[in-house]
Amino acid sequence: MANMLEHRGGTDSAAVPLPDTGERVPAISWPIVGIFGLGIGTFGVSAWAALTGALPSVATIALSAASIFVLFTVLHDASHYSISTRRWVNVAFGRVAMFFVSPLISFKSFSFIHISHHRNTNDGASDPDHFISGSPRWQLPFRFPAMDLPYVGFVLRNIKRRPRGEMIETFGLAALAVACIVGATMTGHLWTLAVVYLIPERVAMFVLAWWFDWLPHHDLPDTQRENRYRATRNRVGGEWVLTPLLLSQNYHLVHHLHPSIPFYRYVAAWRKNEQAYLDRDAALITAFGKELDAGSYDEWKRLNGQLAPLLPLRVPAGSTATKATAHTIPVAEVRHLTADSIELTLDVPADLRDQFAFRPGQHITIRHTVGGEQIRRNYSLCTPAASGDIAIAVRRVPGGVFSNYAVESLSAGDSLEVMTPTGNFGPQLDELARDHIVAVAGGSGITPILSIVRTALAIQTETRCTLFYGNRSADTTMFLDELRDLEYRYADRLRVVHIRSAEQNHPADLRGRIDIDLITELLREDLRSVDSWFLCGPAEMTTTLYGSLIEQGVPDDRVDIELFHGVQRSGDPDGGTAATATVTLSGIDHEVEVASGDSILEASLRGGLDAPYACMGGACGTCTAKVVSGTATMDQNFTLDRGQVEAGYVLTCQARPTSSSLCVDYD
Known part of the structure; x- marks a missing residue:
């Protein structure tokens, strides 16, 4: 100096x-x-x-x-x-x-x-x-x-x-x-x-x-x-x-x-x-x-x-839909990423574009009927939130009904029943932010992470990102070319570290599984200096890393996790309070009886209501509603932040009444 x-x-x-x-x-x-x-x-x-x-x-x-x-x-x-x-x-x-x-x-x-x-x-x-x-x-x-x-x-x-x-x-x-x-x-x-x-x-x-x-x-x-x-x-x-x-x-x-x-x-x-x-x-x-x-x-x-390029990017506002609603959407393109995964781009009609606008990290729910039975699967959006493109990635799961159908049979021109975007995983974007974002993805966990990184780099032009991405090998790595292109485009602000567990030619210090020791060694800076952490991948990796970061002194409001599969409620089925619930859905009030031990969502579905839901395990946020009166408690919550909970929002698949009557508003 x-x-x-x-x-x-x-x-x-x-x-x-x-x-x-x-x-x-x-x-x-x-x-x-x-x-x-x-x-x-x-x-x-x-x-x-x-x-x-x-x-x-x-x-x-x-x-x-x-x-x-x-x-x-x-x-x-x-x-x-x-x-x-x-x-x-x-x-x-x-x-x-x-x-x-x-x-x-x-x-x-x-x-x-x-x-x-x-x-x-x-x-x-x-x-x-x-x-x-x-x-x-x-x-x-x-x-x-x-x-x-x-x-x-x-x-x-x-x-x-x-x-x-x-x-x-x-x-x-x-x-x-x-x-x-x-x-x-x-x-x-x-x-x-x-x-x-x-x-x-x-x-x-x-x-x-x-x-x-x-x-x-x-x-x-x-x-x-x-x-x-x-x-x-x-x-x-x-x-x-x-x-x-x-x-x-x-x-x-x-x-x-x-x-x-x-x-x-x-x-x-x-x-x-x-x-x-x-x-x-x-x-x-x-x-x-x-x-x-x-x-x-x-x-x-x-x-x-950086805020006034010839065509400036602005923070995406998100969907105008007040709750997750289903629409029939044509498939525009199916592109193979690896031998067992595809990128699926949707051709959203112009009149639905506002409803399908999204924030980086959000997901959509696909409803698909097989043998007369409807199944629902959540898939994170992988495109930049300001791009106007709607795409997801689907990886084949052994025995997976929809994933096998999508990878083997789905093609451009087919139609899917798709619900509008939901979820709270992702950053609060600010064009003037000068943050350091660290993202950790395992396998198909790259999908919401890719959207977050792409969007943050494009909109927060003083922000830098470090991505740790774990896979078995290069052949199983989704979006490998896209990540390489991003590194070239944002060479000064993006660092991608590929960690592989089953590739002998990969550098020795980058082989194995992602854990806190590996991240600490490769990051080469104080974990607490990172402004935002985003973790998505296998549940064991994600939850273990979350716990390790908290133990290292990282404030919990800086760590955001996304689980693709929730955990089914393990509470006492006889617990909770039997209640009469007034459920507001699409502007109409419905009265349903909630038996002791049942969740609000279970009672709503049994009452014939078309309430929004997907994972049923507290991981996706599709079933979010607000408790307007009365009280309820959640068995588990992997998606709502502290402010939302304090404001009265619950995941209805996990929420059971603790008062004899309550009003719940999905809108």
Whole structure:
């Protein structure tokens, strides 16, 4: 902190040691491998379409330009040797990408040029990219598509300083490029070459010059040597669209400060040491061009920053249904997750959307008739609560009537009887929260946890999440790809730890079953510092962890558990008080007699009422109602919080009267 205060007093920020990001070059950068394959594949499809006439020229030009744009990031990371710890891997990727981006110079020459830019940022002719960043604005439309042409001049000016092999490769590539153009002209195929490559390459150069060079550097007077914190800038706001669109170059300042960090880790590096960068007066600008200093950045972020993207997300309000009501809903899609599990997406009609809105962590009840008998099964919603999508995951249970039917026979176009969302598992969302959420899931317990994590990361943009997920093996892990995608998208705020009990190749410290000792070791921070805990999985794991956390001093109001299967009432069947109950359901009062030992729900169903229920074991909350008058006691409660109980709410499957008369309202 002394260095930070010293800088504010006038010390040159370029002399202040950089914060340690903790980021290292990976053995192999899989995101680079992915976009490399995407870029090459897209270019191949575009070339084929151009040669066969399968697509109009404008479409093939757009596809090829997009592929070249993407391949520039491969070239860029290769030039900093951040694709792999093996040098030859970087060179191999760089040479292939260079051929597509601009075959006028070799990969080694480009690396020399680009590193010169880093050393001499904004320093006139010494900076190869000053041709763009220092251009008068009226010349920009002409300079953008010619971004790489001054590179040739830069190489020629330094030809005596460069290795002979590099120069031979550069001149060889340039000669090959010229020969291809001349050959295409002489054979009458110049237009084909133009559509396949020449025009798309100039379009890509225009966008690259604009996004990767001009936006980060324009109108900044400081050079890299004078002030490395103000020689380039971060462009903040709208990260949900700018970060993927610019391939993280909206955090270009991080790249200049830590050039070896892979592109997909820029945001994580900034978040880790944000205050340290602010104390060094880092150059910041909003997505719409407003310059920010450290003070205005904090205020902007609080009021606008993460809360005002182009399409802001808001805290979901939940269902408008006053109680769980059943509707016939078509199945939109059935997608296999593992050999014994599926994701089932429902096509909720527009007029029911408000009733099927939900909060993350809630569930729906499926009613299904088999052999004339109706069964009810609860399934947690796994989609983000603000997405508008309604989906559940079903894992086959040995002897399970509905789960076997769903996995084996259910298909798109079928219909199911579905009750509106219920349940109290999940966070109280706040857009301004800066929480640390830890979630623990076992097996299919990932379904509500996935919804919670997806929603919290999207809405609480300063919140971070740690997920411990236990399974037997990778083959039995539901939503494995979705979790990997989430990690890439929220690399700075999400950590997923896979713990497997029956996979010998899994790291030894991550094998076994989830318990408090394992979580304490892997979390590496005080359990009591976590703002919210969410536990869902096998009952033994969930309840044991809950007890262990409480023993470790974690306040019980920070720990939320979800059980898929309740425990049937074990109380004395002759206990309780016989009572006359007035049950309000759908605005109508019904009088039912409750025998000694019966629950309110049992009496209601015996009286012919269509009262909402599902698990009958106190775990789901579907049968929640409010005791308006009289008294009742619950045998067990796994879903209502203390405030709801104090307000008079009960789980009617577990509630027995303790007064001779009472009124219960399901509405």
